[in-house]
Amino acid sequence: xxxxxxxxxxxxxxxxxxxxxxxxxxxxxxVGKEPIVYDRPMLIPGSFRIDLEGxxxxxxxxxAHAFPTEEQFTAEARRLGIKPESLVVLYDDQGIYSxxxxxxxxxxxxxxxxxVLDGGLPQWLAEGRDIDSASVxxxxxxxxxxxxxxxxLVRDSAYVFQHLEDERVTVIDARSQARFLxxxxxxxxxxxxxxxxxxxNLPFTEVLEGHRFKPASQLASTFAHLAPSLQPSNExxxxxxxxxxxxxxxxxxxxxxAGYTQLSLYDGSWADWGSSESLPVx
Numbered sequence: 526x527x528x529x530x531x532x533x534x535x536x537x538x539x540x541x542x543x544x545x546x547x548x549x550x551x552x553x554x555x556v557g558k559e560p561i562v563y564d565r566p567m568l569i570p571g572s573f574r575i576d577l578e579g580x581x582x583x584x585x586x587x588x589a590h591a592f593p594t595e596e597q598f599t600a601e602a603r604r605l606g607i608k609p610e611s612l613v614v615l616y617d618d619q620g621i622y623s624x625x626x627x628x629x630x631x632x633x634x635x636x637x638x639x640x641v642l643d644g645g646l647p648q649w650l651a652e653g654r655d656i657d658s659a660s661v662x663x664x665x666x667x668x669x670x671x672x673x674x675x676x677x678l679v680r681d682s683a684y685v686f687q688h689l690e691d692e693r694v695t696v697i698d699a700r701s702q703a704r705f706l707x708x709x710x711x712x713x714x715x716x717x718x719x720x721x722x723x724x725x726n727l728p729f730t731e732v733l734e735g736h737r738f739k740p741a742s743q744l745a746s747t748f749a750h751l752a753p754s755l756q757p758s759n760e761x762x763x764x765x766x767x768x769x770x771x772x773x774x775x776x777x778x779x780x781x782x783a784g785y786t787q788l789s790l791y792d793g794s795w796a797d798w799g800s801s802e803s804l805p806v807x
Contacts, residue, residue: 529628529781530643530738531614533652540571544612546605547572549660550627551618551646556712557701557772558730561619561647567656569616569642569649573605574660577623577771581630590626590769592679592792598634598672606664607636616642616649620736625774629790633679634672641778644737680764680791682798688764689722689805695755696724699767699776700795712768716799719806721766725751729772732779744783757784766791766798 539545549572568574575581580601583591593601607613613631617624624641631639642648650656688694698720703709705726707718720726732744739747748755755761763780767773770792777788791798798804 529640529778531640532643533648533654536569536614536642536649537654539612542612544610545571546607546611546613546664548605548613548615548627549574549617549646550577550615550624552577552623552771555619555622556768557728558619558622561736563618566658567618567646567650568658568660569646570655570657572616572657572660573664575601575605575627577626581627590771590792590796592630592633592674592770593672595634595672595674598630598674599670602631602634602636602670602672603668604663605668606666607668607670609636609670611636611638611668611670613639614642615640616645618646620645620647621733621738621775623771625778626771629678629774629777633675633790635675636670644735647736678789680789682791682793682801682804685721685764685766685791685798686804692754694762694764695752696721696764696766696791697751697776697780698724698726698795699729699765699772700726701728702726704768704795711795711799713796713800716796717806719799720795721798722805722807724766724807727751727776729767729775732776738779738782741782741784744779748780748783748785757786760787761785762787762789764789764791766794768794769796770794 765773765777
């Protein structure tokens with residue numbers, strides 16, 4: 526399975542796979558798009574729920590939506606029954622929104638077989654497939670995975686600042702163009718308008734077609750048009766940012782689909798950078 530995406534057909538065929546761990550990674554708050562609203566809870570059968578803003582967030586950190594600690598991650602992954610050999614599939618109720626964030630957390634913590642359901646719950650429902658109203662509370666068997674964070678996959682402001690003039694490193698911002706250009710106010714108090722100097726803007730909605738990702742060939746063209754140097758053959762180091770590290774993971778996953786390999790997330794993103802008076806703003 527070379528792609529980080531799985532289809533609804535694949536998932537339907539593998540719902541009884543003993544290695545499958547299916548996780549609903551939906552978030553209560555959706556920013557940057559018109560949210561899909563449901564009249565009642567709906568989940569794909571056999572799903573576990575995961576709390577990205579609680580169990581998979583370091584609530585002791587000063588930044589919004591901070592990456593979980595290794596201890597936090599390990600405890601939550603074991604509650605879900607995740608083992609090193611597990612096939613973990615993540616989805617959300619918007620199609621593609623918060624599932625890529627959970628995907629990158631699991632990847633950065635060392636899991637290899639982690640995938641996102643393309644189209645998520647909306648695609649599943651559109652095809653008339655079965656649903657449940659309640660998630661599986663806890664796994665039947667305790668997991669055995671141990672989280673070990675790969676720090677090359679998650680960057681901080683110090684790293685980004687040190688590489689502002691490095692032509693090998695490009696920051697790509699998933700916020701809207703209006704926020705990127707300081708033409709629209711930031712939703713968080715005390716956060717300045719603008720963007721990281723020398724960063725590029727790719728609103729996350731531009732890599733999606735409805736509630737699914739655009740084809741890989743279209744995604745490759747989208748990234749190539751951002752800057753002449755952004756060709757996969759040049760092996761650019763791409764650092765992804767957004768408001769607080771959620772939607773950045775959408776364009777990060779899109780970059781992997783497009784053939785890029787040197788990828789990382791600026792976890793604090795603009796909420797971190799824009800609130801620090803010591804950091805430059807364009």
